[in-house]
Amino acid sequence: MYIPFSELPPQARLWVYQASRPFTEAEQTEIKPLMERFATDWSSHGKGLQASAELLHNRFLVLANNEEATAASGCSIDKSVSFVKELEQKFGVSFFDRTQLAFLKDEQVQLVSMQELKSKVAAGEIDQNSLYFDTLINNYGELQNAWPKPAGSSWLSRYF
Template identity: 45%
Template sequence: MLIPFENMPDNARVWIYQSDKKLTDADKSHIEGLGRSFCEGWAAHGAPLKCSFRIFHDQFLIITVDESHNMASGCSIDASVHFVKQLESDLQINFFDRTKVAFVLNEEVFLEPLSQLKSKVDEGTIQEDTLTFNNLVSVKGELASAWMVPAKSTWLGRYFN
């Protein structure tokens, strides 16, 4: 059952999918259409899930479930992964590439391969206060406080010593 994203509680579980490229208006429209259909039918053992999704920064798809209503099960989580894989196939993008870290620089999101991070820090492209995305946040309330954080407060902090 689709709920407006802003109406989801702060303790709603989230999954963050980072695209390997900036999403176009056509991509976002496609995701919106399929996302609405997916959420309307998403269930765990036949019980509807109170869920939502939103695209952020033209780069991230965030899916959320209010588990105080019904808990997401292994099969329902598999269904959400299948939904995201379908989007990948439809749009020729990758939401599962974990070899790149997203940063905000000059109010734009950019992706940097893990192998290049140390050199980007050394040359000053990535600085201690450069915002980076922590895609491991687990609940909606953390999106405001722990999703975009200064590089120095992540595992990248070791490069600034």
């Protein structure tokens, strides 16, 4: 069962997928109904999930489920991964490259490779206050209250 993203409870579980590039306006128009259809049909052991999906900052695909209503099973999570892989194929984008970190700078999402991170920190281009899109967040409340969040408040804190 689809529920609007803005109506998710704070404890709703999230899966955040970062695209390797921003989506164009035409692609966003095309992808949004696909995401809503997936969320509408998403189920666990034959029981519909209270699910939603959203594309944030033209780059982050966020799938959500109200776990208090019905928990996502391993099979339903596999279905969501298959859906994301289908989107990769359709739009020629990667959602599974974990070597790219996303920061918000001058109102734009900027990617920094893991290889570049230490040098950017040393040069002062990234510091503990740099806003980081942590794709490891796991609930809607975190997304609403602290996303992006200062890099020093994330797993990146060890670099400062």
